Amino acid sequence: MKWQRGKPATFQKGRKKRMLKRLGWIWFIAMIALGFTMNGVAKASGDNSTVIDEKYGKPIVATGAALSASQKAEVEKELGVDDANNVEEITVTGDDLVHYIPDGNRNSNMYSSAKITRTDSGGIQVNIVTPENITEVTADMYKNALLTAGIKNAEVEVASPLKVTGHSALVGIYKAYDNSDKSGDKLNSDRTEVASQELSVATDLAKKEGLSNDQVTQLLTEIKQEIANQHPATKEDIEKIVDDKLKDLNINLSDSDRQLLYDLFDQMRKLNINFGSVKSELSSLSDKLSDKINKAAGDKDFWQSVKDFFQNIFDAIRGLFQ
Known part of the structure; x- marks a missing residue:
């Protein structure tokens, strides 16, 4: 009988066979895992493009006119805007402020910005993505004012690169609805005015x-x-x-x-x-x-x-x- 390193050749052959079998299973499992991973990557890469609601159109991003180019880019990143082609962009100015809040200052610097996604149901959901920079208006205050303004279903995100009260974001939301091509989205100006007054009363009382x-x-x-x-x-x-x-x-x-x-x-x-x-x-x-x-x-x-x-x-x- 032929020996190798003190053990029979038949033993060595059996050991080699078992090792090959084990490696085969490891390879099989690795291929399955790789398949799932590639499938997930494919799905993830496919999800990078925002699905646009054809009923309501693209989400609207209302940015403050006082933002510099770098600040605007920072805000859009905070609001989850990866591709400008997937949103409709509008700018909120001092003229818009006095249009919606008559006693506002036309020369005010507008920094707080908002992203509005209209929905069929779910009520109003507000998320302040930079809470450290919105110093006076809370998410619930925004929600309350938007209910008064006549908005029923929407996902709203608010951001600012600087510490601000947050009032101009509300103006941006109003402008987003008024700029809509759908006539049913237009807001009653009397209601938006009293809703803005409500927000001012709320922030004053909270102090x-x-x-x-x-x-x-x-x-x-x-x-x-x-x-x-x-x-x-x-x-x-x-x-x-x-x-x-x-x-x-x-x-x-x-x-x-x-x-x-x-x-x-x-x-x-x-x-x-x-x-x-x-x-x-x-x-x-x-x-x-x-x-x-x-x-x-x-x-x-x-x-x-x-x-x-x-x-x-x-x-x-x-x-x-x-």
Whole structure:
């Protein structure tokens, strides 16, 4: 019998056969894995081109006129614009600002920008992709104002390369709808004006001591819900709804701030805005805000209890040395 390295040749042949068989399986599995990978790559590369909704057209990107070329490129990147051919671009100027917000400053620098994708359903979804640079207007404030303006279904993304309040993004959204070729997309100018006023009132109230952005937005949302439920016929009816909601939510405002709310919602009453058509959106927004406020209050109470616990320990130790 022939031997190799102290082992029979038959043993070596069997070992070689087993190794070849094992390598065959490894090769087979590798080919399958490679096939899946290439398939995924092919699909991914195919997904790079945005599918354009032929009913609504391309998403609209409204950029502030004050942006430099590099800032505009930065904003478009934040808004997910990989190919300018897949979106419709418009520029928002100071003239647009005073058109939609009559008491605005025509010489204002417009930085905050927005991407608007119209949809058939799903309500209004707002995502601030640069939250560190939008200092006053929250996603829920935008949503509330857009509901007042008459927009029902849309995906909205907001971005800015600099720290700004965020008001010009709202102007860009309005202009995007008014520039649409579809007549049904045109917004009522009276509604956009009062919606812009609502946003200004919201950001002003949110600066008051003891009031958070969420509390202000919850207040405005629940007042709209009551308007939908009660159909107020007079300014006195509006004032009662506002006063009742302030009491329910335990919010204290000065007489001048109450008057801001009276005037704002009386304008909405005069415009006969049908908030009943967006009841589910208002209800969903109100529930979300309520949960956020309750969670924030719970977190605040927890950390206050921790602070009190250690303060009591320090006081007790201090007392031992007195």
